[in-house]
Amino acid sequence: MTQPILEVKNLYKIFGHRPERVFPLLEQGESKEAILEKTGCTVGINNASFSIEKGEVFVVMGLSGSGKSTVIRCLNRLIDPTRGEVLLQGDDLMKMDKKHLLDARRNRLSMVFQHFGLLPHRTVLKNTEYGLEVSGMPSDTRSEKAREALKLVGLAGYEDSYPSELSGGMQQRVGLARALANDPEVLLMDEAFSALDPLIRTQMQDELLELQARMHKTIVFITHDLDEALKLGDRIVIMKDGKVVQIGTPEDILTQPADDYVRAFVRNVDRTRVITAANIMRKAASITYPVDGPRVAAREMERIGSSSVFVVNQDRKFCGLLTIDTALKLEKDKIQDVYPHLITDLFITAPDTPISDLFLTALQAKYPLVVQDPDGHLLGMLDRATVLREVTELTESEREPTPFTETDGYHELKTEHGEVSA
Amino acid sequence: MIDFRLGEIFEQIVLFIQRNFHTSLRAIRNSINGMLDLFTDVLTFPHPLIMAAIFAAIAWRCAGKGLAAFAFFGMALIYNMTLWEPTMSTLAMVLSAVLIALVLGVPLGILMAKSSIAEKIMRPLLDFMQTLPAFVYLIPMVMLFSLGAVSGIFATLIFALPPAVRLTNLGIRQVPEDIRDAATAFGSTPGQMLFKAEIPVAAPTIMAGVNQTIMLALSMVVIAGLIGAGGLGEVVNRGLTQARIDVGFEGGLSIVILAIYLDRVTQTFGRKTKTRNP
Numbered sequence: 001m002t003q004p005i006l007e008v009k010n011l012y013k014i015f016g017h018r019p020e021r022v023f024p025l026l027e028q029g030e031s032k033e034a035i036l037e038k039t040g041c042t043v044g045i046n047n048a049s050f051s052i053e054k055g056e057v058f059v060v061m062g063l064s065g066s067g068k069s070t071v072i073r074c075l076n077r078l079i080d081p082t083r084g085e086v087l088l089q090g091d092d093l094m095k096m097d098k099k100h101l102l103d104a105r106r107n108r109l110s111m112v113f114q115h116f117g118l119l120p121h122r123t124v125l126k127n128t129e130y131g132l133e134v135s136g137m138p139s140d141t142r143s144e145k146a147r148e149a150l151k152l153v154g155l156a157g158y159e160d161s162y163p164s165e166l167s168g169g170m171q172q173r174v175g176l177a178r179a180l181a182n183d184p185e186v187l188l189m190d191e192a193f194s195a196l197d198p199l200i201r202t203q204m205q206d207e208l209l210e211l212q213a214r215m216h217k218t219i220v221f222i223t224h225d226l227d228e229a230l231k232l233g234d235r236i237v238i239m240k241d242g243k244v245v246q247i248g249t250p251e252d253i254l255t256q257p258a259d260d261y262v263r264a265f266v267r268n269v270d271r272t273r274v275i276t277a278a279n280i281m282r283k284a285a286s287i288t289y290p291v292d293g294p295r296v297a298a299r300e301m302e303r304i305g306s307s308s309v310f311v312v313n314q315d316r317k318f319c320g321l322l323t324i325d326t327a328l329k330l331e332k333d334k335i336q337d338v339y340p341h342l343i344t345d346l347f348i349t350a351p352d353t354p355i356s357d358l359f360l361t362a363l364q365a366k367y368p369l370v371v372q373d374p375d376g377h378l379l380g381m382l383d384r385a386t387v388l389r390e391v392t393e394l395t396e397s398e399r400e401p402t403p404f405t406e407t408d409g410y411h412e413l414k415t416e417h418g419e420v421s422a
Numbered sequence: 423m424i425d426f427r428l429g430e431i432f433e434q435i436v437l438f439i440q441r442n443f444h445t446s447l448r449a450i451r452n453s454i455n456g457m458l459d460l461f462t463d464v465l466t467f468p469h470p471l472i473m474a475a476i477f478a479a480i481a482w483r484c485a486g487k488g489l490a491a492f493a494f495f496g497m498a499l500i501y502n503m504t505l506w507e508p509t510m511s512t513l514a515m516v517l518s519a520v521l522i523a524l525v526l527g528v529p530l531g532i533l534m535a536k537s538s539i540a541e542k543i544m545r546p547l548l549d550f551m552q553t554l555p556a557f558v559y560l561i562p563m564v565m566l567f568s569l570g571a572v573s574g575i576f577a578t579l580i581f582a583l584p585p586a587v588r589l590t591n592l593g594i595r596q597v598p599e600d601i602r603d604a605a606t607a608f609g610s611t612p613g614q615m616l617f618k619a620e621i622p623v624a625a626p627t628i629m630a631g632v633n634q635t636i637m638l639a640l641s642m643v644v645i646a647g648l649i650g651a652g653g654l655g656e657v658v659n660r661g662l663t664q665a666r667i668d669v670g671f672e673g674g675l676s677i678v679i680l681a682i683y684l685d686r687v688t689q690t691f692g693r694k695t696k697t698r699n700p
Contacts, residue, residue, distance in 0.1 A: 073603075076607050078603055078606055078607060102609045102611065103609070104609075105606070105607060105608060105609035106608065106609030107609075109607070110607065110608065111603075111604070111607040111608075113600045113603060113604055114600065115598065115600040116600065117598070117600035117601050117603060117604030117605075118601075118604075119601065119618075119619060119622065119623065120623065121622045121623065121625065122622075130604075130605075130608055130618075131608035131609065133618075134605075134608060134609055134610045134611070134614045134618065135609060175604075178604075178608070182608075188607075
């Protein structure tokens with residue numbers, strides 16, 4: 001097994017005066033609140049260990065006060081941990097002198113911030129250059145690299161704008177470009193999309209995934225939003241009160257929650273976005289054109305007790321839908337060719353479409369929805385009733401009151417954008 | 423009861439400095455006089471109307487046509503009232519005082535922002551400087567630097583320095599945490615942090631402090647006139663002592679014109695760094 005790119009071993013961060021006296025209490029298993037009361041010290045991180053492999057998106061997720069932002073700040077020593085090791089490709093960040101730490105920050109790590117952290121007096125280009133500039137790179141080389149990074153995030157043409165002239169989403173792209181400009185080994189993203197409104201946030205998530213598919217960076221992503229964590233993460237670590245509760249793939253987290261805390265969390269996920277058409281589709285009864293005629297079609301419908309049947313060609317490519325009325329009429333008129341009489345204005349969807357996206361269509365559609373792969377092969381069908389039932393049921397179960405409805409993200413959205421409907 | 427006689431102690435300190443630092447005091451006086459003479463020479467060298475046009479051009483660049491017109495006609499009016507010389511000497515004094523205030527005040531403000539111990543020490547000192555009535559330190563100033571513009575500049579400094587320090591401190595402390603974190607995360611040294619991130623981000627606030635310093639310096643002109651600093655202060659004081667309403671009014675009006683001009687021009691400094699016309 002190869003060496004992990006970033007490894008955190010038994011990391012502790014205690015905020016407050018004389019933090020050493022807290023360790024015996026932690027060993028006795030005292031709670032965070034009890035320790036705060038006894039010593040006045042706040043436990044930020046309590047014995048966190050994890051390792052991050054090259055090229056993965058590693059999501060640290062937790063609510064406010066869980067220590068996730070402290071963790072990411074320990075990875076580049078914006079905050080100095082009280083105890084523990086942070087190994088960047090085997091080099092212990094804690095033991096680095098000033099010079100090596102500066103070098104690591106300039107060339108090996110970079111960071112994207114929740115509120116962007118852009119310099120208002122600099123243009124987009126000069127902001128993107130910042131990391132290269134402080135490392136002493138000559139002006140023309142750094143401007144070239146910055147322009148490349150801006151092109152990557154889709155901001156070519158905005159080089160001479162000022163941050164205040166850009167929307168939130170675009171400002172964060174500048175933040176991302178600045179972080180990509182020094183071609184870091186690890187990209188740290190601290191609630192990078194949390195300050196954006198929901199639509200832009202989704203768009204930025206998609207773009208990050210696209211970028212990642214091309215660049216294969218190692219990304220540490222902090223979020224309080226489980227939907228975001230599930231969407232972006234190759235692996236997720238869930239934190240509570242400074243402790244690591246569970247580490248695993250999104251599926252592990254959803255299917256095998258480690259304890260009640262994670263279970264309660266997972267219940268809050270919008271499952272309509274996780275469950276796709278493929279999960280709930282049924283096998284579609286079909287006849288093959290041009291081999292089968294109206295007679296076979298009618299018999300098939302009788303067999304399955306349905307008033308319509310799908311028609312595919314010999315490659316199983318989808319052709320259309322034949323209803324029982326048409327089939328009987330064609331049989332009576334002795335017409336063998338069903339093709340001109342097929343209903344083709346059906347709604348067709350891909351197997352990985354989340355069912356939340358199918359809800360409106362299902363409400364309007366007259367016929368079942370067709371699931372087909374990108375090559376046009378028929379995979380299955382979705383009853384309108386199935387879609388509607390699934391979406392409603394899943395939404396109902398979400399309305400259950402849980403102790404976690406008021407996440408810090410919820411507050412942020414409320415305060416920054418006024419009323420935000422989910 | 424112990425009798426402290428604080429006043430006497432203060433007097434002894436002033437006398438002690440006067441007696442023992444004679445040479446240093448003279449050196450300080452000479453160098454400030456040199457700076458003052460340089461400013462006065464430059465300001466009075468061109469014909470007043472040419473100078474008025476230069477003021478107007480500066481106003482045009484900073485704040486637009488309206489202020490440019492005001493500057494030209496205002497300055498022309500001052501020339502017409504034959505108050506050009508005293509106005510320029512007042513301006514030279516204000517510029518000298520403000521220059522010294524910035525050279526001292528901005529670094530002190532930065533120190534105050536970086537160290538909370540420095541802040542704790544400076545805060546009451548600044549309060550003291552700002553609220554102590556000017557007449558209290560006029561006489562000591564005269565004892566140390568003798569009658570004239572240098573004493574006036576020092577009296578002005580005591581009054582006008584605090585806003586430069588305070589607002590620099592405020593501006594640096596108000597730099598958003600995300601910006602500071604970002605600068606650190608990308609590998610800035612403390613010096614790079616200060617000059618590439620903190621000072622530029624704090625610039626609008628620091629410039630507001632400069633504006634305040636200039637306005638306070640102008641407001642000290644009349645009081646400085648009492649200790650022979652010359653300029654418009656002397657004109658206004660003559661109006662007062664000789665009961666010449668016309669002289670007093672013309673001197674006062676000149677101060678107002680100068681004040682409005684300096685205020686509007688310096689107000690734009692802070693804004694220019696933040697926004698830009700597309």
